[in-house]
Amino acid sequence: MTATLQPAPASPAPTALPPVIYVLTAGTFLMGTTEFVVAGLLTSVSADFTVSVAQAGLAITVFAIGMIVGAPSMALATLRLPRRVTLTAALVVFAAGHAIGALTESFGVLLGTRFVTAVATGAFWAVASVAAVDAAGPRIRTRALGIVLGGGMLANVLGVPLGAFIGQLIGWRGTFWLLTALAAALALAVARMVPPASSSGTVPSVRAELASLRSGRLWLVLATCAMVTGGTLSIYSFISPILTAGAGIPERWVPFALMGFGLAALVGSILGGRMGDSRPLATPVLTAVATLVIALALLLLPSQPALVLILFVVLGLVGLSSNPVLVGLANRYGGEASTLATSMPTAIFNLGTAIGTAFAGAALSSGLGERGPLLVGAVGAALVLVPLALLVLRERGLRRV
Secondary structure (H helix, E strand, O other): OOOOOOOOOOOOOOOOOOOOOHHHHHHHHHHHHHHHHHHOOOHHHHHHOOHHHHHHOHHHHHHHHHHHHHHHHHHHHHHOOOHHHHHHHHHHHHHHHHHHHHHHHOHHHHHHHHHHHHHHHHHHHHHHHHHHHHHOHHHHHHHHHHHHHHHHHHHHHHHHHHHHHHHHHHHHHHHHHHHHHHHHHHHHHHHHHHHOOOOOOOOOHHHHHHHHHHHHHHHHHHHHHHHHHHHHHHHHHHHHHHHHHHOOOHHHHHHHHHHHHHHHHHHHHHHHHHHHOOOOOOOOHHHHHHHHHHHHHHHHOOOOOHHHHHHHHHHHHHHHHHHHHHHHHHHHHHHOOHHHHHHHHHHHHHHHEEEEEEEEHHHHHOOOHHHEEEEHHHHHHHHHHHHHHHHHHHHHHHHHO
């Protein structure tokens, strides 16, 4: 008989998370910062390498590709290594990649280091999620994941603007050197605090990891992951023209809107993680419905400045708040061999973002104008409900067996 989602045992859950959770969160913050900090440094990078700003933007695209490839492939490649070794090695590669990037005079070499660094980032995110679940235990797994994944949200609020500001003061290479030093210091902390082995005692097996991908429920979760980021980030990525050309808001307000979104997303990740431990299916359904309502309101009322700003911040609160719950579900559906299953959402989140923003960009260039990304976001938000509904029906059917 197939295992079903069962409520947590009645015994009281721990009130405090293990300290290692916050070390892993520092890692996701650092790596989330480097993923998008280049966006604030494009002008100086293009001038330094004598390339166009559009060409400099390849440093962001290459990183996204590396994340998509790195999370599942490195989860398998490092399966038999202790998680402490994998996480430490990922940080060392991360530091080395930024050091080489800061030293090089070749734009091609910079792109190469961005790809390698992204692969290391994907490995860290994937293994950190598994390590967080293992350290926290099954009853508060999504609470731990909410904190760890919240590090990436905090990167958008604090790390990216701070990195861009430092780049303005001492150049983009200075930002890269700072990331190098922080990664080296964090590698020492990870090597000291992350347990050397899994508490489950299960012997890693590539065959078992691949077999975990046979779960239909896992693929429904992954489809939800793609739709969640594809819909929400289609709006987020093009918020500047939506606010300025669409709602008539001065451009100087855009950074504050982005900061509000990021702060709300951080709170949403933490709250979603807490709710997901007791309501692992109800939480993503609730946030999906809320996201759809907000996306439709933005689409129907795009020229109301104050309302658009408020809706955008609330979108940050609910749009990505189910992510830790979805990673927790992927871990659960992976069973005993859950490393690969837990790594898959990291790749799928990025894949959904890439596809959603591509459609949103095309819609922006069409006759729809600034309403185009809003329409794509609303469609994506609606599509989230399809795999979620199938997952709920599947769970109910299994409970009757």
